[in-house]
Amino acid sequence: MAIEGDTKDWTWVLQRRCEQCGVDSAREDPASVPALLRDAVGRWQEVLRRPDVRDRPDDATWSPLEYAAHVRDVFGVFAGRLRLMVDEDGPTFADWDQDAAAVAGQYASQDPAAVSAELTTAGLALADAFAAVPAGQWERRGLRSNGSEFTVRTLSQYLVHDVLHHLHDVRG
Template sequence: MAIEPDTKDWTWVLRRPCAECGVEAAREDPASVPALVRDAVGRWQEVLRRPDVAVRPDTATWFPLEYAAHVRDVCGVFDRRLRLMLEQDGPVFPNWDQDAAAVAGDYEHEDPARVGEELAAAGAAVADAFAAVPPESWQRRGLRSNGAEFTVATLSQYFIHDVLHHLHDVRG
């Protein structure tokens, strides 16, 4: 079954609340992101224990296991992007195609327990990385391959929206 790729530019969540999930990313204090990530990882663990974790809600939607595997990978991508921004001046992030990653990673056939362990580790790593950002570094800049510009602060806000939005998707 082919799920239609998401081609939306979600950077608008940095300017207005998300009508789908209710998250107001721009209002999140970047210093709160580590705690929000840790809380979200705990909620993802509960989702991964549900009996419907591998049940597709409809033909066009990932099932909870796929979303959890995606969030695990998102944590790694944002951890690497954050580190680039802290180590380099104005880096351009390597392109990441989330839909290609889902196919290559065979998300739908992953083991929920393993995804839970990996998500816990990836979530802890990115939470620790954001927690360690020195105050003078929150305005450092980086660019996505499509030209979208982020500061470390807005990267943290954009990231936490993704994690929380997908919890909303799976009713977590």
């Protein structure tokens, strides 16, 4: 069964703690992100080794494998956005429809070992990219196509919430 798309605006996580997962991403800054991402990558590797990795808890919720494939792709999208913010003044990010990506990428049928390797590579590369951003560039800005403004700082906070929230979703 197809999963209903997520149309919520999650930017509120930049202002307050997420009651669902407990993450208070507003407390983080780009300097803390590399360690958080490296830890999360290890936790995702464990999730992807579970025997139930393909099992959906219900018809409306992704399996751990599908969440992991999503996080892998999030790493790639955020790496591109971070690169734009550092290299350009005030870029506008290309649209990314996470639900369309899940369908097109056939997340449910992917190989868990391949997803683990790809997630690891992408997550560690993104950790390194955040580690390379000097503190003087944390307030560089970029825009989503819907007008939501991010800085390198808030992009890192939004990313932290997404990755950790999905670990919470899969009890990772």
